[in-house]
Structure formats: structure tokens, C-alpha cells
Amino acid sequence: MSARRATKRRVLVVTGSRAEFGLLRPVMAAIRKNKKLELRVCVAGEHLLGPALTWREVAKEFRIDAKVPMQRAGDRGRRDHAAACGRGMTEFASVYKRIEPEWVVVLGDRIEAFAAASAASIAGIAVCHIHGGDRAEGIADEAMRHAITKLSHLHCAATKQSAERIVKMGEPKNRVFVTGSPAVDGLRGIKMMGDREAKEYDNPDFGWLRAVVLLHPSGLPANDERRLTSYILEVLHWMFCGSVLVLGPNRDPGHEVIEKEIARWTEGCFVFRRHLPRDVFLGLLKRLARRVGDGQDHARGILIGNSSAGLIEAAAMGVPAVNVGPRQAGRERGDNVVDVAYRPGHARSTSGLADKCIPGLDDAILEAAHGVRASCKHPYGDGRSGERIAGLLTRIDPREDGFVRKRIGY
Numbered sequence: 001m002s003a004r005r006a007t008k009r010r011v012l013v014v015t016g017s018r019a020e021f022g023l024l025r026p027v028m029a030a031i032r033k034n035k036k037l038e039l040r041v042c043v044a045g046e047h048l049l050g051p052a053l054t055w056r057e058v059a060k061e062f063r064i065d066a067k068v069p070m071q072r073a074g075d076r077g078r079r080d081h082a083a084a085c086g087r088g089m090t091e092f093a094s095v096y097k098r099i100e101p102e103w104v105v106v107l108g109d110r111i112e113a114f115a116a117a118s119a120a121s122i123a124g125i126a127v128c129h130i131h132g133g134d135r136a137e138g139i140a141d142e143a144m145r146h147a148i149t150k151l152s153h154l155h156c157a158a159t160k161q162s163a164e165r166i167v168k169m170g171e172p173k174n175r176v177f178v179t180g181s182p183a184v185d186g187l188r189g190i191k192m193m194g195d196r197e198a199k200e201y202d203n204p205d206f207g208w209l210r211a212v213v214l215l216h217p218s219g220l221p222a223n224d225e226r227r228l229t230s231y232i233l234e235v236l237h238w239m240f241c242g243s244v245l246v247l248g249p250n251r252d253p254g255h256e257v258i259e260k261e262i263a264r265w266t267e268g269c270f271v272f273r274r275h276l277p278r279d280v281f282l283g284l285l286k287r288l289a290r291r292v293g294d295g296q297d298h299a300r301g302i303l304i305g306n307s308s309a310g311l312i313e314a315a316a317m318g319v320p321a322v323n324v325g326p327r328q329a330g331r332e333r334g335d336n337v338v339d340v341a342y343r344p345g346h347a348r349s350t351s352g353l354a355d356k357c358i359p360g361l362d363d364a365i366l367e368a369a370h371g372v373r374a375s376c377k378h379p380y381g382d383g384r385s386g387e388r389i390a391g392l393l394t395r396i397d398p399r400e401d402g403f404v405r406k407r408i409g410y
Contacts, residue, residue: 008036009102009398010037010100010101011037011101011102011105012040012065012066012095012104013040013041014042014068014104015041015043015058016044016045016046016111016112016113017047017112018047019250019309020108021058022183023183024130025061025182025278026185026186027105027107027130027389027390028062030387031390032062033390034390037390040065040099040101041062041063041064041065041066042066042095043058043064043066043068044068044069044070044091044115044116045068045070045071045088045111046110046250049073057278065099068092068115069091070085070112075251078253080253085111086115088112088115088119092115092119096123101125102125102126102399103128104116104117104120105127105130106127106130106152107130108130108145109136109144109145109148111144114147117129117148117151121151124404126153126154126403127151128153128154128389128393129152129155130156130179130182130389131145131156131157131158131181132146132166133149133155133158133159133162133163133166133169134158134159134162135165135329135330135331136308136327136330137326137329146169149169150169150171150406154175154177154392154396155171155177156179156388156389156392157176157178157179158380158381159180159181159332159379159380160178160379161379163176163177163178170410171409178381179385179388180380180381180382180383180385181381181385182385183309183312184312184385185386186383187313187317190317192283192286192287193287197280202271208301209245210239210240210244210301210302210369211236211245211301211302212244212245212301212304213247213304213305214247214304214305214307214310215228215229215232215249215305215306215307216250216252216305217250217257217327218306218326219253220325220326222254222257224342224357226257226258226260227344228325228342228357228358229258229261230261230264231358231361232305232361233246233261233262233269235361235362236270236304237265237270242270242271244269244270245270245284246262246266246270246271247272247274247275247276247281248273249262282313285313285314285317285319286317288300288302289301289317299369300319300368300370301319301369302319302365302368302369303322304321304324306324306325306328308331310322311378312380314334314337315334315335316380319336320371322338322339322364322365323337323340325341325358326342332378332380333378334377334380335376335378336368338364338367340361340364341358342357343359344357
């Protein structure tokens with residue numbers, strides 16, 4: 001790779017959702033700090049949807065240079081997402097023409113990342129993809145993650161296995177780097193949520209918070225999404241009464257079914273928050289990691305659902321996680337995770353609750369709360385991903401002759 005140009009290299013980071021921005025934050029901070037790089041920021045897609053309007057969280061920390069509306073209020077299925085992706089590509093093309101980035105940085109597998117990478121690749125702009133090569137077999141977005149890999153020119157893999165998959169997909173080895181996951185960056189510096197702050201989420205009638213639910217659509221039929229949500233909340237209500245905080249799902253297709261079921265259960269039962277800022281969420285996770293109670297009740301709180309946070313951030317922080325259903329199937333996990341399958345049909349839980357499609361969920365919750373060690377092994381790096389990625393964007397010259405011309409590596 002040739003040396004960088006004399007001027008700062010302009011890097012446009014595209015963020016499309018609250019969760020993905022949480023992972024991109026340390027990368028964006030490292031780019032902004034690097035004297036050889038110029039950070040530009042584009043917010044897109046889910047960030048611009050109400051009522052959360054999470055682009056405002058991005059604006060608190062970084063100057064926003066562009067906005068790309070994609071999804072629309074009332075969008076439901078994957079056909080609506082396909083239309084949103086088309087709108088996004090058109091808008092990203094205009095943004096690139098105005099900002100003229102040398103790098104476009106995207107993360108993961110969402111339609112915002114796919115639209116941004118597609119437009120950049122067609123426009124002849126170098127794409128850096130973070131978290132490529134992962135497996136998440138249970139969602140339709142799996143195909144988009146690997147498509148983004150083939151559109152990209154620099155690959156910042158979260159794990160060694162993911163890097164090996166990228167190479168097997170035909171990407172040149174000298175373009176693939178194991179940087180770790182930026183989700184782990186900065187976790188050691190997160191302060192555990194104190195008793196005063198936790199009162200907002202604890203239920204005073206039922207004692208300390210026992211579980212946080214974070215459940216996203218799994219790509220299942222609507223009735224299965226509803227049953228999956230209902231059974232999780234039913235078992236938690238039976239086990240922990242009101243000592244449960246339920247967070248809202250992301251806006252993937254199927255979210256409205258989950259939201260409706262959550263509303264039915266949280267009214268008078270659980271504490272509900274549509275969204276928590278990332279630092280608040282992480283501070284709450286650290287609180288879950290401590291052991292409280294005595295005797296048989298000497299346990300940790302748990303994170304339950306199907307978010308990647310249970311497999312990555314929770315592992316790095318020693319938080320027990322119960323992963324339910326197919327959404328994260330195939331993704332590497334730390335030893336903090338207890339997996340429970342979702343099986344359509346009839347089964348019986350040991351709690352005595354009939355008609356369960358998640359057999360053994362109550363046993364899994366108890367196993368996680370009482371059996372998971374505080375120190376968990378995980379494959380997602382040492383918390384220095386952001387600075388590694390910024391270093392690669394500095395060292396590798398995307399304007400080198402032939403750099404953006406894709407060639408299969410075998």
C-alpha cells in the first residue's frame with residue numbers, strides 16, 4: 001500500500017440505528033482523534049424514525065454532515081425495506097457527490113449499511129466493512145452481511161473465525177484484518193449504575209432487578225414472533241413477578257408484533273423503556289453482573305432475548321445471558337450464554353405452564369443466574385478495535401491505482 005496523501009484523508013462513517021451507533025462510537029472517536037484523518041458522519045434509516053429519533057444521540061457527540069431518510073413510518077414487511085433500500089442508494093449517491101469521501105465505513109448487516117456500501121462501490125469509493133464474516137443464521141439479513149463483504153475493499157473482522165470466512169469468500173488476505181469488535185471498546189471504563197439511578201428501573205414492590213429483556217424480530221412468521229415474546233414474558237412474570245425491565249425492539253420487519261405483545265404484558269407487570277442510551281444500558285448491565293441476595297437466592301441478574309449484546313458486551317462484562325430462538329444462530333459466543341431453542345408446537349415447561357414453545361426456559365434462566373462465572377471467555381478482542389481500524393484507514397491508501405477494482409482471491 002502506498003503512503004497517504006499530504007492532506008487529511010476524508011472518512012465518512014454511516015450509522016443507521018441506535019445499536020450499530022453504539023458499536024461505531026469508538027471507531028468514530030478514534031478517527032476524529034487521528035490527525036491524518038477527517039471524520040464525516042452520515043445518519044440514516046432507523047435513526048430518523050420517531051418517536052425515538054436516535055440521530056439526536058449521535059449529534060450529542062459528533063457533528064452530523066448528512067442525513068439519509070430510508071424507512072417510513074408504517075413500514076412493515078421486507079418489501080417496504082426493499083423500497084427503503086432503493087431510496088437510500090439514491091440519497092447516498094448525492095451525499096458522496098457533495099462530501100467526496102475517500103473511505104466509506106459501514107458496520108454489520110442492516111439495510112442502511114447495504115445501501116451505503118452498494119452506492120459507494122458503484123461510485124468507485126473504497127468501502128471499509130466492520131463485523132463482516134460473522135454468522136447469524138436466524139435472520140434474513142445474513143445475506144446482506146456477506147453481500148456487503150463482496151462490495152467492500154477493507155475488512156475489519158471481529159474474530160479470527162470471521163476473518164477466515166472472509167478469505168474463503170475470495171477476499172484477498174492482505175485486505176482482511178482481525179481488529180476485534182468495537183462493542184468491547186471502553187467497557188472497562190463504564191461505571192456500574194448506582195442504587196439511586198437504578199430506582200428508575202427497579203420495581204419497589206418486588207425488590208432488585210432480576211432481568212432485562214431485549215428481544216428483536218427473528219424473521220419468523222408473525223404468529224411465532226408473538227408467541228415467542230409472550231412465552232418469554234410469561235415465564236419471567238411467573239419467576240420474578242415485576243422485577244423485570246423490558247426494552248423495545250429495533251425496527252426490523254416484525255417489530256410491531258413484538259411491540260404489541262410487550263404492551264400487553266408490561267402494563268401493570270414490568271417496567272418498560274423503549275430505548276436506553278448506550279452508556280446507561282451498559283451501566284445497567286454491570287449492575288446485573290453483581291451477585292445479590294443470599295442462600296438459594298444468591299444470583300446475578302440476567303439479560304434475556306436475542307440481541308448480539310448478550311453474546312458480545314454481556315460476555316465482556318461478565319453478565320449472564322439467555323439467548324432465545326434462532327436470531328443469533330451460528331454467531332460465536334462467550335461462555336456467559338445459555339441457549340434455548342424456539343420450537344413451534346406444544347411442549348411443557350418445568351414451571352408447569354402449559355403450551356410452551358420454549359421448553360426449559362425457566363431452567364435456562366436459573367442456570368444462567370446461578371451458574372455463570374463473573375470472568376467469561378469470549379472471542380471479540382481486547383477493547384482496542386477503534387484505534388486499530390483508524391490506523392488501517394490511515395495506513396492503507398484507497399486512491400492507490402487499482403485499489404477499488406475487486407478481484408476474487410483464488
